[in-house]
Amino acid sequence: MADLPIALLDSLQNLPGYDATSFIAVHNSPERVTSIRLNPFKISNSSAQNRVLGQFAPIEATSIPWCPGAFYLSERPSFTFDPNFHAGAYYVQEASSMFLAHAFNHTVDTSQRLMVLDLCAAPGGKSTVLQSCINKESLLVANEVIKTRAALLADNLTKWGTANTMVTNNDPRDFAKLDGFFDVMVVDAPCSGSGLFRRDPNAIQEWSEDNVVLCSQRQQRILADALPALKENGVLIYATCSYSFAEDEAIVDWLIEEFDMESLPVPIEDAWGIVHSSTPKQGAAAYRFYPGKVKGEGLFMACLRKKSGGDYYAKNKPALTYVSKQDTARMEAWLQPGAEMSFIQHQSDVIIFPQSLTNEFAIIQKNLYLKKAGINAGQLTAKELIPSHQLALANCLANNIPSVQLSKEDALKYLRRDDLQVQSNLKGWALMQYEELNLGWAKILPNRINNYYPKELRILKENI
């Protein structure tokens, strides 16, 4: 690995928990940590869990203590060639970041109906953590300012399969229009990235003291722009993957001084190796993750409550266009009984969205640029529903849709968008499944099968 910047090492000298010897040693060590988090909506019992983890054997899986359903893997398998990965059975995520689940569960009342914003969300690791923490009456708005990254975020949330999710592509300042709308705001801010040096040694060349200053100014701008959208008593979870004080504790002190906020401590166990930090001016609780102490990468996280602020009130409730009663019945046939979904007409497509969240849908649609909302079911014509890929991966999809079980070899062929030769008596639209998880659609014709896996998602790599 390239030498760590001396200016960085010097700047960390007096920070809580920093130990130069172990910090340098861990960056020179070839050891890498691999971790995944299971999708509780798709892998909901121990036999499914054993099946997904078991197929990595002889690679061993051990639990990550601060996040339910999360595991370290003793080696990195090829995720690209695992159909379960493409079915959304799990998300490959660095372990420290999963502490968000623990922080959220200890600072937020998850039994409530919550409006949650993940402001800097792409590629979606933390969004999928949040999605797994909230109940189905709650809404997650996952936002990403960079258009191409917002598309990747939407793809990852499509795989997660939840309907109570919206993906937006906005600048943080656009959220000021939603004064007091959100109960929880997660700001996983763009940062100077020192916490990822071990995983991405190229980032070392890009690090500079000037960039730390620029990042800290940008973090203040992002927070100041978006904070009006957090309601009174709302919870802000702020995180970076930088070790630098200016991007971490200094931002937390600034938040408390400028925005009438208070610190929310989170319980941690000594065995986890997470360092409890206290900000110098306000004594706010914060958490530092150093590789070498923690089994994971570098991270900083702090939780705050906003003591004063607005509560969103929509003067004119924006209206939505729903499909007809008859088409509602046609759409319901595609979903699990009692799914309690609304069917919103969006251009030529139908969007499936939880009935209890349609007001919020309309508000977000009116004020922000939507990249994805709920589940786009596809195009409903007089004759049939031409189902979309989102519908194939949706957790609310009925269990009785015609389906074909594929072997691993055929599943990989399907995911490459190759021609499939599968024996089946079915006709028309059918789900292609691997170990009972949906991968996507195919249309079965008398003499061939048309592969409808999205071109842009297909596996391009030839070999493991």
Ligand SMILES: C[S@@+](CC[C@H](N)C(=O)[O-])C[C@H]1O[C@@H](n2cnc3c(N)ncnc32)[C@H](O)[C@@H]1O
């Ligand atoms: C640390 S990454 C987020 C990682 C993500 N939360 C996850 O867990 O997968 C920060 C994100 O902020 C976005 N970003 C960059 N500049 C921004 C800005 N000025 N305002 C808001 N977000 C920005 C980046 O594109 C990036 O996707």
